[in-house]
Amino acid sequence: MPRKKIKLHPEKSTYFWQYLFAILLIPLAGLGFFLLYRIKVKREQTVYTIYDDSINVQSKEYSENIDLVNISNITINQSRLDHKFNIGTLRIHTASKIVKLEGLKNPNSITNLILKAAEAERARLAKSKEIKKKEPEAPPGTLDKIDYLTGLWQQGILSDEDFQKEKKYFES
Secondary structure (H helix, E strand, O other), X not given: OOOOEEEEOOOHHHHHHHHHHHHHOOOOOOHHHHHHHHHHHHHHHOEEEEEOOEEEEEOOOOEEEEEHHHOOEEEEEOXXXXXXXXXXXXXXXXXXXXXXXXXXXXXXXXXXXXXXXXXXXXXXXXXXXXXXXXXXXXXXXXXXXXXXXXHHHHHOOOOHHHHHHHHHHHHO
16 A cells, blocks of 8 residues: 655745845845745755655755654744744654754644644554564464374374374363
8 A cells, every 4th residue: 555645845924034035135136036046945845745654854955754653742833923824833852853844834733633643653553563462372382292293193103092182182
């Protein structure tokens, strides 16, 4: 079954102040156009991919992967302007690090989805560990003893009646 994934980019409104500053610098030798281009490239190169079992944060500078199982908490940071645009920065807390996902639309719903997916992944892993911890079908050494009895019976040392009688002790 293919992995489900959701790709997200920071919203344009995240860079509101940077856009405003760049627009104000346009009359100054076109420096504003260069800044507008840099903001656009930064936004397009920042990708947050949420999978069934992990989150991948990728930008031009770095790439980071977080397993959902390791997520302990998610906090949302929003300024008044961010709140007005309904965007926010998610801070994903694990035992060893904090990863920021900046400029996401509907941060509360994304947080809830990630936390539900993390719980589901923890439950899936716990269930798979329970399956692996099944008790053996026969006590240790039972199969070896049956093999030994079978060998004696095949060599003719044990009669059919004795073999069946001894075998009953190990098959129950």
